[in-house]
Amino acid sequence: MSEVTLRFDGHEKKVAIGTPFLDVIKSLGKLKETIAVQVNGQPRDLPSRVESDADVTLITFDSPEGKEIYRHSSSHLMAQAVKEVFPSAKMTIGPAIEEGFYYDFDFERPFTPEDLDKIEAKMTEIVKRDLPISRMELSKEEAVKLFQQRGEPYKTELIEEIDTPPISAYQQGDFIDLCTGPHVPSTGKIKAFKLISSAGAYWRGSEKNKMLQRIYGTSFPRREDLDAHLKKLEEIKKRDHRKLGKELDLFSISDEIGPGLVLWHPNGAIIRKTLEDFWREAHVKAGYELVFSPHIARLDLWKQSGHLQFYKENMYAPMDIDGMPFELKPMNCPFHIMIYKSHLRSYRDLPFRWAELGTVYRYERSGVLHGLLRVRGFTQDDAHLFCRPDQIESEILKVLDFTTFVLKTFGFDSYDIYLSTRPEKFVGSPERWEQATAALESALKQKGLAYQIDPGEGVFYGPKIDMKIKDVLGRSWQCTTIQVDFNLPERFGITYRGEDGREHQPIMIHRALMGSIERFFGILIEHYAGAFPTWLSPVQAKVLPITERQRDYAGQIQQRLRGAGIRCALDDRNEKVGLKIREAQLMKVPYMLVVGDREAADQTLSVRNRAGESTTMTLEELQKKILDEIATRVG
RNA sequence: GCUGGCGUAGCUCAGUCGGUAGAGCAGCUGACUUGUAAUCAGCAGGUCGGGGGUUCAAUUCCCUUCGCCAGCUCCA
Numbered sequence: 001m002s003e004v005t006l007r008f009d010g011h012e013k014k015v016a017i018g019t020p021f022l023d024v025i026k027s028l029g030k031l032k033e034t035i036a037v038q039v040n041g042q043p044r045d046l047p048s049r050v051e052s053d054a055d056v057t058l059i060t061f062d063s064p065e066g067k068e069i070y071r072h073s074s075s076h077l078m079a080q081a082v083k084e085v086f087p088s089a090k091m092t093i094g095p096a097i098e099e100g101f102y103y104d105f106d107f108e109r110p111f112t113p114e115d116l117d118k119i120e121a122k123m124t125e126i127v128k129r130d131l132p133i134s135r136m137e138l139s140k141e142e143a144v145k146l147f148q149q150r151g152e153p154y155k156t157e158l159i160e161e162i163d164t165p166p167i168s169a170y171q172q173g174d175f176i177d178l179c180t181g182p183h184v185p186s187t188g189k190i191k192a193f194k195l196i197s198s199a200g201a202y203w204r205g206s207e208k209n210k211m212l213q214r215i216y217g218t219s220f221p222r223r224e225d226l227d228a229h230l231k232k233l234e235e236i237k238k239r240d241h242r243k244l245g246k247e248l249d250l251f252s253i254s255d256e257i258g259p260g261l262v263l264w265h266p267n268g269a270i271i272r273k274t275l276e277d278f279w280r281e282a283h284v285k286a287g288y289e290l291v292f293s294p295h296i297a298r299l300d301l302w303k304q305s306g307h308l309q310f311y312k313e314n315m316y317a318p319m320d321i322d323g324m325p326f327e328l329k330p331m332n333c334p335f336h337i338m339i340y341k342s343h344l345r346s347y348r349d350l351p352f353r354w355a356e357l358g359t360v361y362r363y364e365r366s367g368v369l370h371g372l373l374r375v376r377g378f379t380q381d382d383a384h385l386f387c388r389p390d391q392i393e394s395e396i397l398k399v400l401d402f403t404t405f406v407l408k409t410f411g412f413d414s415y416d417i418y419l420s421t422r423p424e425k426f427v428g429s430p431e432r433w434e435q436a437t438a439a440l441e442s443a444l445k446q447k448g449l450a451y452q453i454d455p456g457e458g459v460f461y462g463p464k465i466d467m468k469i470k471d472v473l474g475r476s477w478q479c480t481t482i483q484v485d486f487n488l489p490e491r492f493g494i495t496y497r498g499e500d501g502r503e504h505q506p507i508m509i510h511r512a513l514m515g516s517i518e519r520f521f522g523i524l525i526e527h528y529a530g531a532f533p534t535w536l537s538p539v540q541a542k543v544l545p546i547t548e549r550q551r552d553y554a555g556q557i558q559q560r561l562r563g564a565g566i567r568c569a570l571d572d573r574n575e576k577v578g579l580k581i582r583e584a585q586l587m588k589v590p591y592m593l594v595v596g597d598r599e600a601a602d603q604t605l606s607v608r609n610r611a612g613e614s615t616t617m618t619l620e621e622l623q624k625k626i627l628d629e630i631a632t633r634v635g
Numbered sequence: 636g637c638u639g640g641c642g643u644a645g646c647u648c649a650g651u652c653g654g655u656a657g658a659g660c661a662g663c664u665g666a667c668u669u670g671u672a673a674u675c676a677g678c679a680g681g682u683c684g685g686g687g688g689u690u691c692a693a694u695u696c697c698c699u700u701c702g703c704c705a706g707c708u709c710c711a
Contacts, residue, residue, distance in 0.1 A: 110639050199706030200638035207708060211638045214706070246646080255684080255702050314710090360711095365636050366702095368709060380711070478711075515711040547668045574668065582672035596670055608671060 004053045015050055022046040022185060025058065033221070034058045035066045035189070036182040043069070045135055045182040061221045071096030073133065073184040074193055074219035075103045080175035081122035082215070085115075091177065092154040092203060092212055099229070100218030104201055106154065107213045111198040116215065120195050130188030131173040135181055137166040143178070150176065154203070192226035193219035196233075236473060241525035242371040248530050248538075248587060251372065251521075260369045260376030262518055267538035270567065271524075272517060274536055276357055278409070278633075279381055279514075286402050288353040288383060293335030295359060299325035305334040306491055310460070314362040332358035333485075333510060336384040337492045340506075345496040350506060351387035351395055357517065358382045372522030379517040385509040386489075388496070392436055392507055396443035396465070396482065399511050403467065403480050404447075406513050409633055410524060412469040416476055417449055420457035420464050427461055428486030436484040436507070437463040461487030471527040479515040479523070484508075531588040531610055534629040540567045541626060542589045544580040546596035548572075553600040557593060560619060566626050581608065590635075591626065 003014045006024065015024055025034045025046060037044050038057040043065065059066045075094035082089050082105060094103030111119075138146065140159060146169070147155040155178050159167060170179045172187055184190065195217040203209035220226040237243075245251045250268035253261065264272055280290060299318050302308045307315065311330060318325040329335070336354050345352075359379045368374050387395050407413070419440055422433045440463055444451050451465070458464055462484035468476040485508040488494075495503040514520035524532070534540055541561055545554035551572055561568035569589075571580045577594060584592045594606040594614070607622055608614045617625075629635035 197705070198639090201707050202637080205708065207637050211707080213638090216706085253703095259702070362711090365709070367636060367707085369703095374710070378711070481711075512711070519711055544671085546670055549668080576667095576669050576674065577671060578669085579673055580671090585672055592671080594671060598670085606671075612671080614671060 004050060006050065006053070007055045009057065017050055017052070019050045020047050021050065021056075024050065024056075030058060033060045035060060035069050035184050038065070043182050045133075046185040047132070047134060048182075068096045069182055070184060070190070070221065071101040071219055072179075073187075074190050074217065075101035076133075076170065076172065076175070076177050076179070076183065077123050077126060077187055077190050077193075078119065078195070078215060078217055079103045079105075079177060080126055080172060080187075081119045083175060084126075085118050085122050089213075090154055091152050093158070094177075100196065100216060102201075102214050102216045104203070104212040104214045106203075106210065109213075110200065111213050111215060116195040116198060119215070120193075123190075123193060126173070126187050127190055128188075129173065130186050132186045133170055133172045133183045135183075136169050136171060136176075138169060140165055140167055143167040143169065146176065147178065189221075190219055191221050192223045193217055194226060194230060232473065236475075236526075239473075239526040239529045240371075241373070241522040244525050244530040245371070245522075248525075250525065250538075253371075253375075258376075259366060260364060260374070262372060262375055262377070268521070270538045271532065271536050272521065275514075275517065275521070279357070279406070280355075282402075282406060283355045283383070286353075286398070288355040291336060291339055291354045291356050293332055293339075293356060293358060294329075295361075296326045296328055297334065299327050301334050301338075302327050304491055305331075305337075305488060307331065307334075314364070316361060316363055328361045329358075330360050330362045332356055332360065332380065332382045333384055333488055333508070334492075337488055337494060337508075340386055340494050341492065345386075345494075345506070347388060347496050347498050347504070350496060351385050351391050353383060353385050353395075355381075355383035372518045372525075375516075375518050378519065380512050381514045381517060381520075382510070382512050385511070386494075386506045387509065388504070389432075389435065389507055392484065392509070393439040393443050395509060396440055397446060399482055399509070400443055400447050400449065400465075403482075403511075403513050407467075407469055407480070410527070412471070412527075414470040415449070416468040416470070417444065417451035418454045418457070418466045418468075419444065419451050420454040420459075420466065422463065423456045423458050423460060425460050426458070427490070432486055433458075433463060436486075440465055440482075440484065459483060461485045469523075471523065472529075473526075477519075477523050479520060480511075480513050481515070482509065482511040485510055531590075533633065534590045534626060534635050535631075535633045537588070537590050538567065539569045539584075539587065539589050540630070541591040541593055541622075542569045542571055542580075542584045543593045543595065544571050544577055544584065546577045546594065548574065549597060550595045550600050554595050557595065557605065557619060561623060561626070564623050564627060566623070566630070585610065585612075590629075591622070593622070 002017050004017055006013050006015060013024065021037050021044065025031050036046060036059045038059055039054045059069065061067055061070050072095065075096065079091055079094055086107060088108065090106040092104040092106060094101065143159045144156050147159065158178060168180055169176050170181060170183050195215055198213060198215045200211045201214040203212050218229060220229065248267060249265050251265055252263045254263060283290065307330060315330050316328050318327045339354065340352065357379050359377065361377045364374060364376055385395050421437055426433065464481060464483035466478060467480035468478045470476050489505050489508050494506060496506050498504045543554045543557050545551055554570055554572060558568045558570045581592055588610060590610055592608040594608060599605055604616050604618055605622055606614055606616050
């Protein structure tokens, strides 16, 4: 029998051709954690056999590939269980996703939580059977026949579209699913799993197709990892900005006003005001100028901008004013362009950086509205830069610096960045696209920011950089977008007088850092779990006198702190201090200032923070501490 | 928009297999003068999301409409 050499990371091993990788891994003592192998870069099942000399990497759950395989095998396990419990369910597709997996079934009714329990119990049983999972390869005809026999029409539809034979399928017990693999070697490998939810989903994601029943689940090799994940889901629930928004009295959305329209209560409004002040001040410091624009404009403006053509489905019906149609604005850009157009512009003037907290209204389908994260009226932290083509790169560099500064202020320092390039339908010349895309890319590189290219995902009018921030729970949120626009300058015919005395067309860059104030606020609520840093907290300190005897002293403290610019409240009700503390704590007030006879006598404060730690300090010390936290925006 | 679920007091939630509803918290009133996450007592509070239908009778059953939630799709 001939031998070949397998090269593992750091060592080699000679094995006989035809040996299953399973045996090789077993001999290395790594069978337990190994899910599959990569042979010369190709993922393979453990039961597959050694064919030739090769570089072999062990795939474990710790790698993204490992997770994918593990979850995909989990989805097969679930599908097998569903077929055993509900034989009439037709299988469709069931991939691994970010934090788990799902499988879509065509079933006569939605699955209930009780169904999920039954399915989960069946999964446990199948895991106990520890069925070997084996790969089979079939011709297209064989595959179609097989799944026809098994009564799986969706599978045969999928097979019909595959034109790279052979077609592979995986079998465990008498369950067979169409799949490219690889998979874990047996059902017993799936250790800890949980079915999370079920909901409708369209066949192939199109609402024209039949609604299928999707079951979401997740799985881990170790029980404690599953528990940690479930705990995180709990934590996410607890942080839901809609729940905290109500509890902390930050905002509301009223039926009587309409869906997707936000009321900012005083507690939310003061946070917004603080955010906006910070935003404006930072922009002025970064060389922007502030502008304002109206909420409606003549329909003709939107015709000229092209919004009426390209953005119609997000715009509201026009209103009639003195026989003239006007339109509620879905964007701010045309207004800023009109500011540009109000003068003759010279190349010496460029770039212009005009920023506006511009409130826009967009029609969103009712099913997509979601708290503050998806609304119909919102304020963009918008800016438009008008520059010469040779200034694109330096402007983008500045925007990137500025963005990271702004986001860091809120503790967002980890991003996923996407560079979207020219789509199939586009305006402007390919050369311009190339130039602008290169400028964006070069700026990202100079800043040392890691990014991914999203080919063809640019907007029709120009390439863009999108940044997703990662919150404290590791969830990502799309906020920042930086878009080059060749279209609007063209449509509005804006120009500047060049060095050569001729008219040139400026480049326009749209950018929003937070995206929208509403959405960003929603993200912040969840990010901070409602416990805002001192500079943002609606109430920064609350004086809690123990009895009526300390009323005067408490009042003086409040006045002093208020006078220093600190948002300080006073709870002088005839209540026990335990209750006052409880309420202030639930409202997540950063500093609770307990004053009793002792403090009044010593002219001190018993300062309790949100963590429940108390220290005694003087008013001066506390004031300095709070002012310092406000100034540095930490704490 | 689609599919499913839900809508009962300011909030969180019970309940009625059809006979017009109940708790805790919040609110109000009173007592208590209080030491680091809930003092006690009393009172009041709901055309059971809106409209229509079936019925002697609807919060309950049916239809419709609005809104919310989850998912799909789409996006700041």
